[in-house]
Amino acid sequence: MQGLRLDHATIRTAKMEETVAFFARFLSMKPGWRPPLRSDGTWLYAEDGDYPIIHLIEAPPGQAGGMFDHFALRGSGLLEYVRKLRNACQSFEAKALPDTPFTQVHHYDPNGVKIEVIFEETAQPHLIACSVAYPPTATA
Structure with missing residues (x-):
């Protein structure tokens, strides 16, 4: 498949505010636009980015599969x-x-x-x- 590249990683979190603050503090990432989806969450963009590279999903701790959810490729x-x-x-x-x-x-x-x-x-x-x-x- 031509043009294949990593698009984003998705992390489940029970600590949304703390997680958003972590990525803002250490990687200068900021919350941005997110379409209406079934789950609550936040998409984080690089300081000069035009698409979200970290997707955060509200989830209680201990769900099956751990807190890593999936990776995404753009194809x-x-x-x-x-x-x-x-x-x-x-x-x-x-x-x-x-x-x-x-x-x-x-x-x-x-x-x-x-x-x-x-x-x-x-x-x-x-x-x-x-x-x-x-x-x-x-x-x-």
């Missing part, structure tokens, strides 16, 4: 990527990000690490629908 070729996932019978979730031109595709690697790939593309929902249950169920 191109949304429909080709979805086709690859379908051909491999991979479970995934693809959805448009509200109030933006972006589509997110979430799936898991073999170690159970959640991966998000963000495309600056949109598509009709039926073109990016998954036929395999998401998230995948654990097998013994």
Whole structure:
């Protein structure tokens, strides 16, 4: 995939104000615009940045998976990527990000690490629908 780059990391926190202050103090990051999402949170931008590189999600301590949530890559070729996932019978979730031109595709690697790939593309929902249950169920 051409143009692939790290987009952001997401951290769950029960200490939102303290975490925002930490990133502001040590990395000069500041809260910025965030679309309306299901979870409460804050997106942090570099001092001279034009997109958020740390996503914070309000969460109680001790949730499954620890406090690291996922990493995200910026990619191109949304429909080709979805086709690859379908051909491999991979479970995934693809959805448009509200109030933006972006589509997110979430799936898991073999170690159970959640991966998000963000495309600056949109598509009709039926073109990016998954036929395999998401998230995948654990097998013994």
